[in-house]
């Protein structure tokens with residue numbers, strides 16, 4: 001991430017949720033607050049970027065230059081629709097799994113790299129019982145807090161904001177700064193769209209911190225890019241484009257990814273039991289039935305439990 005600048009990808013993925021909520025079908029996840037949370041000038045910038053990045057590239061491949069409206073240009077771009085499918089299915093996976101954990105008595109939810117997440121404002125009924133901690137890079141969090149104040153949204157009593165740079169500070173230290181965080185109660189953690197941007201050592205250290213700070217039975221859902229994406233002969237063309245684009249906007253991928261075939265062992269060495277690992281095909285089967293395009297290659301969702 002660029003220092004002193006809110007994450008542009010956080011706003012772009014929120015835009016994708018907003019777009020899906022307003023125009024897309026079938027509906028996988030309804031983030032009806034995302035549109036307002038992104039300031040208008042950022043929305044315009046994101047539209048330009050997405051069209052430039054995804055659509056023109058697809059047009060070269062698929063000759064869809066007849067599609068002229070923004071809506072047509074988005075829906076006819078396979079790579080953009082795959083990116084939207086990734087973003088909405090991971091949001092749905094997170095909140096489905098969280099609801100299950102909540103039914104089983106979890107009372108704390110930590111959103112790592114929360115970006116423009118709107119959960120705390122969309123689900124007031126859950127925040128009557130659930131303490132929510134949004135943890136994010138100071139620049140992104142500052143931007144979000146400013147936007148929330150601008151919008152005048154009421155701050156839920158159980159929502160807490162904690163800034164952290166995962167590359168500079170331990171998650172444990174950051175959580176300990178909040179007097180509301182209770183190390184004795186089972187906690188649900190989500191970490192989506194963040195691990196690929198961090199050096200592998202910081203990803204592993206943060207996983208270790210979660211296993212250290214949270215009681216046995218706490219759980220974590222996260223996404224990762226598989227190691228094939230880092231082998232040039234195996235990298236899919238769409239992912240290659242995405243990696244180049246992320247470097248261009250100053251949010252390059254830093255991680256080495258995980259290998260699905262030894263993820264369980266790797267997580268076990270960090271203090272977790274792998275509960276499930278969804279491949280792109282699994283994600284399509286669970287969430288993307290009936291949609292024209294699927295999930296992009298190399299993208300996995302996983303759920304692990306602290307042991």
Ligand SMILES: C[S@@+](CC[C@H](N)C(=O)[O-])C[C@H]1O[C@@H](n2cnc3c(N)ncnc32)[C@H](O)[C@@H]1O
Nearest residue numbers: 007009010113114115137140165166192193194
């Ligand atoms: C692609 S966004 C994902 C946001 C959100 N999880 C979502 O799915 O909508 C990446 C997020 O990671 C955060 N991030 C990137 N590098 C970070 C770092 N070194 N420390 C803390 N957060 C970081 C950014 O601030 C941003 O909110």
